[in-house]
Amino acid sequence: MSDQPLRHQYRHQDCQISPAQPCYQGFFAINRYTVRHRLFGGGWSAPMQRELFERGNAAGVLLYDPQLDQVGVVEQFRIGAHRQSGSPWQFEVVAGVVERGESAEQVARRETLEEAGLALAALHPIANYLVSAGGSDEQMALYCGVCDLSGGGGLFGLAGEHEDIKLHCLSYQAAIEALNAGQFNNAALTMALFWLQLNRQLLHPAAL
16 A cells, blocks of 8 residues: 555556547537557557547536525436436536636536526535546536525526526525435535535634
C-alpha cells in the first residue's frame, strides 16, 4: 500500500482515437470511434470500435433554503425511466445543458429561474463528474444553490422546450427520508443530498 497521492500516469498520446464517424443525429448525437490504448501490463490494445452518446456538459443545482431548512426538487417525465418498476416521472435537481459561451454557474442560475422561478443567493460547488464515461461524454457540474423556498413550489418550464416541471419543497428531514427509502433514484440528486448531509451546518443562517 502506498501513501502517495493517486494520480493518472498516462498521457493523451497513450491512446489513439480515430475521427468521429456519425451514427445518428437527432435530439442527441451518437458517433463511432476506433480506439487503441496502452495496456497496464505493457504494449497496446487491439483496435476496438466504440459508440459514444455525445451530449456535452451540464449543470445541476440542489435547491436549499437554510432559513426554512427546506430542500427543493423538481419532478418531470423522463423517457429513460419508462421501463422502471416505479414511475417515469423523476425527482431531480434543477439541471440544464451548458451552451456555447456559457459557464456552468450561468447555466445553474438560468435553469433555476426557468425550472423553479427562483433567483439564487449563493452557489456552493459539490462535484464535477462524468455521468457514464463508458458510453457518454456528459459531464455534470453539480451545485447546492441557496435560495428562498417560502413560495412553496409550483409549475414551471419552457413550453417551447416541451418542459412540464413541478417544484416540490420538502423539509430537510423529509428529503433525507425519501432518499433513504429509495425514492430518489438518480445520481445527481443522491450525490447532492449526501453532500448536504455533510455540509448542512455550514449553510446554517448564522454562517451565511
